[in-house]
Amino acid sequence: MSQRITINDVASAAGVSRQTVSRALNDKGEIDGDTKQRVLDAAKELGYRPSRFARGLVRPDTTSIGLVIPDLLNPFFTEVAAAALEAARAKGWHVVVYDTADSVDEELSTLQVIGSQVDAVVGYFNLSETQLDQHTHGIPVVLIGREHHATRFSSIRIEGAQGVRSAVDHLVAAGHRRIGMLDHAHAEPSDKHQWFCDAMNAHGLSPDKVAGAVQSVDGGADALTRLLKAQPDVTAIFTFNDIIAIGALRAARRSGRDLAVIGFDGLQLGTVVDPALTTVALDTRKIGALAVEQAARLMAGDEPLSGEDLVVQAVLLLRESA
Amino acid sequence: MSQRITINDVASAAGVSRQTVSRALNDKGEIDGDTKQRVLDAAKELGYRPSRFARGLVRPDTTSIGLVIPDLLNPFFTEVAAAALEAARAKGWHVVVYDTADSVDEELSTLQVIGSQVDAVVGYFNLSETQLDQHTHGIPVVLIGREHHATRFSSIRIEGAQGVRSAVDHLVAAGHRRIGMLDHAHAEPSDKHQWFCDAMNAHGLSPDKVAGAVQSVDGGADALTRLLKAQPDVTAIFTFNDIIAIGALRAARRSGRDLAVIGFDGLQLGTVVDPALTTVALDTRKIGALAVEQAARLMAGDEPLSGEDLVVQAVLLLRESA
DNA sequence: AACGCTCCCGTGAACGTTCACGGCGTGGCG
DNA sequence: CGCCACGCCGTGAACGTTCACGGGAGCGTT
Numbered sequence: 001m002s003q004r005i006t007i008n009d010v011a012s013a014a015g016v017s018r019q020t021v022s023r024a025l026n027d028k029g030e031i032d033g034d035t036k037q038r039v040l041d042a043a044k045e046l047g048y049r050p051s052r053f054a055r056g057l058v059r060p061d062t063t064s065i066g067l068v069i070p071d072l073l074n075p076f077f078t079e080v081a082a083a084a085l086e087a088a089r090a091k092g093w094h095v096v097v098y099d100t101a102d103s104v105d106e107e108l109s110t111l112q113v114i115g116s117q118v119d120a121v122v123g124y125f126n127l128s129e130t131q132l133d134q135h136t137h138g139i140p141v142v143l144i145g146r147e148h149h150a151t152r153f154s155s156i157r158i159e160g161a162q163g164v165r166s167a168v169d170h171l172v173a174a175g176h177r178r179i180g181m182l183d184h185a186h187a188e189p190s191d192k193h194q195w196f197c198d199a200m201n202a203h204g205l206s207p208d209k210v211a212g213a214v215q216s217v218d219g220g221a222d223a224l225t226r227l228l229k230a231q232p233d234v235t236a237i238f239t240f241n242d243i244i245a246i247g248a249l250r251a252a253r254r255s256g257r258d259l260a261v262i263g264f265d266g267l268q269l270g271t272v273v274d275p276a277l278t279t280v281a282l283d284t285r286k287i288g289a290l291a292v293e294q295a296a297r298l299m300a301g302d303e304p305l306s307g308e309d310l311v312v313q314a315v316l317l318l319r320e321s322a
Numbered sequence: 323m324s325q326r327i328t329i330n331d332v333a334s335a336a337g338v339s340r341q342t343v344s345r346a347l348n349d350k351g352e353i354d355g356d357t358k359q360r361v362l363d364a365a366k367e368l369g370y371r372p373s374r375f376a377r378g379l380v381r382p383d384t385t386s387i388g389l390v391i392p393d394l395l396n397p398f399f400t401e402v403a404a405a406a407l408e409a410a411r412a413k414g415w416h417v418v419v420y421d422t423a424d425s426v427d428e429e430l431s432t433l434q435v436i437g438s439q440v441d442a443v444v445g446y447f448n449l450s451e452t453q454l455d456q457h458t459h460g461i462p463v464v465l466i467g468r469e470h471h472a473t474r475f476s477s478i479r480i481e482g483a484q485g486v487r488s489a490v491d492h493l494v495a496a497g498h499r500r501i502g503m504l505d506h507a508h509a510e511p512s513d514k515h516q517w518f519c520d521a522m523n524a525h526g527l528s529p530d531k532v533a534g535a536v537q538s539v540d541g542g543a544d545a546l547t548r549l550l551k552a553q554p555d556v557t558a559i560f561t562f563n564d565i566i567a568i569g570a571l572r573a574a575r576r577s578g579r580d581l582a583v584i585g586f587d588g589l590q591l592g593t594v595v596d597p598a599l600t601t602v603a604l605d606t607r608k609i610g611a612l613a614v615e616q617a618a619r620l621m622a623g624d625e626p627l628s629g630e631d632l633v634v635q636a637v638l639l640l641r642e643s644a
Numbered sequence: 645a646a647c648g649c650t651c652c653c654g655t656g657a658a659c660g661t662t663c664a665c666g667g668c669g670t671g672g673c674g
Numbered sequence: 675c676g677c678c679a680c681g682c683c684g685t686g687a688a689c690g691t692t693c694a695c696g697g698g699a700g701c702g703t704t
Binding site: 016019023030031032035054056057058060 | 651652653654655659660661
């Protein structure tokens with residue numbers, strides 16, 4: 001029936017041996033021109049396709065890593081993914097991409113199947129470390145934006161306190177005193193909110209004008225109008241991410257208000273809106289490259305990067321919106 | 323030295339046989355609880371990691387496809403990729419993503435290495451079919467937005483004439499007569515330019531107001547100012563893609579001009595700008611899903627999709643910019 | 645004529661895992 | 675006591691390819 005066509009089938013069809021077929025297909029030399037052509041014809045005729053597994057077994061020269069992303073359509077993750085892809089290509093690696101839709105179930109089912117396909121995993125997870133450990137079949141794991149404990153794991157740390165501080169400094173220097181924030185809509189406040197509070201306190205300002213926003217453009221617009229209704233005297237805002245900031249920007253312009261806006265992420269996207277978005281930027285290329293580099297060290301058993309080498313600093317990126 | 327740790331190493335370390343180790347690691351049953359734990363400990367101790375090749379050889383149950391994209395940072399391709407990822411996940415497939423940076427060299431080097439890693443290839447190529455045939459090691463290939471000839475290949479066709487026609491109809495109905503176009507900057511005009519000309523001619527309008535634009539926001543802004551300088555009486559424009567359209571929109575607003583703009587692609591991104599971009603939309607989800615489905619049929623040897631089932635129709639998507 | 649070299653080509657072995665089978669001990673039942 | 679069933683474990687074989695080696699034919703040189 002639908003048996004697989006092996007190199008032996010091609011060999012007997014062409015009247016030669018395995019090895020000769022192998023030589024013909026891999027441009028090895030030590031083969032006559034005519035025989036080579038005959039073998040190639042036979043292979044095409046039979047629809048022969050070498051088994052990547054058998055080849056990988058005997059010549060284990062290709063490594064591939066899994067890249068786990070919560071939502072590829074979110075431009076931030078797209079940028080990280082593109083950076084990781086580029087870094088991996090430079091090493092000659094293959095990257096298998098998984099989109100978990102920010103769901104723990106999807107993460108689990110991804111992990112289930114990932115172990116037997118890749119040599120290391122890099123990305124974003126909501127799963128607990130215990131669960132990661134359990135389902136990951138012993139391969140190296142690099143967590144982005146999250147702490148780790150087991151030695152098999154490693155993590156890229158995102159450090160934003162200074163960047164947010166600069167943003168608030170900038171707003172204060174421009175004369176703003178009543179500065180609000182649009183945080184995410186989850187139950188517990190984000191890291192960014194904490195950084196914002198610290199920065200405000202350092203200026204003796206009270207960080208009490210906060211609203212939660214769904215992570216979308218409309219969510220940002222919505223949250224801004226709510227915040228403005230409750231706190232009409234706000235003159236500037238800082239947001240959880242650029243997407244929300246863009247929504248806020250739109251809402252402000254539509255209501256004819258002059259409002260300074262600073263986002264977070266540093267997306268390219270921020271340059272297409274008008275005014276271009278001032279933002280606390282993360283170097284997504286660095287994040288991707290670091291993650292891949294760290295995976296490389298973990299796999300090779302080299303001294304892994306650590307401490308300061310593994311943190312990505314957020315920095316204020318001045319454009320037009322503040 | 324840096325020899326690979328095999329199942330046999332674990333076996334002798336735990337004082338059992340291969341098979342028992344295999345059972346322990348795969349939750350197979352037929353194994354004592356204590357022995358299982360001992361094996362697991364030994365495996366962790368040694369840092370054992372099963373070879374995906376050996377496993378794949380004996381149990382060939384996982385299929386994976388290659389997705390080749392010219393530029394992941396271009397939101398259009400991101401959307402296609404996300405759709406393909408989703409469709410593949412539904413089938414339990416793995417997707418290896420390659421970004422070729424729109425370069426023929428990168429396409430070649432990608433192909434070089436792709437054959438031994440995936441069971442089918444889906445995506446965008448500039449390479450000639452002969453070259454594809456040569457470097458693709460006999461695996462099925464699905465070309466997006468491009469014709470094919472060999473039977474091993476298949477292609478998803480993008481049909482935009484009607485959509486562009488609707489766009490021009492819409493502009494004409496709104497009273498516009500002097501309608502320009504911002505095409506891409508390549509030597510030969512694009513398909514979209516042809517469609518545009520046909521639509522204009524159908525209205526007895528002359529499609530002579532055309533400028534070439536680099537595919538970026540700035541490129542679009544730039545091209546628009548050039549076009550407006552040469553043709554000051556233009557009241558509406560159609561663009562090669564949404565990115566260019568967004569640039570044009572910005573340039574128009576900054577110069578205080580009231581200009582109707584219609585883009586092409588239907589990106590989500592078009593909703594974040596203000597005014598939201600009216601555009602001739604392509605169903606990226608359908609493109610991705612179709613490509614994966616077709617790859618599935620090719621691999622299974624089933625009757626492949628053909629004719630009308632393989633075309634994606636562009637349709638006018640009215641938002642605010644026209 | 646013997647030797648060596650080059651050009652082709654074929655044969656065992658190995659890669660690391662799982663499958664199919666068989667075996668051994670223990671306990672229960674007739 | 676004999677038999678079978680069951681739980682646990684080990685041994686050959688197989689998956690499909692490449693590597694290392696060996697060998698024969700043809701030709702030129704000594």
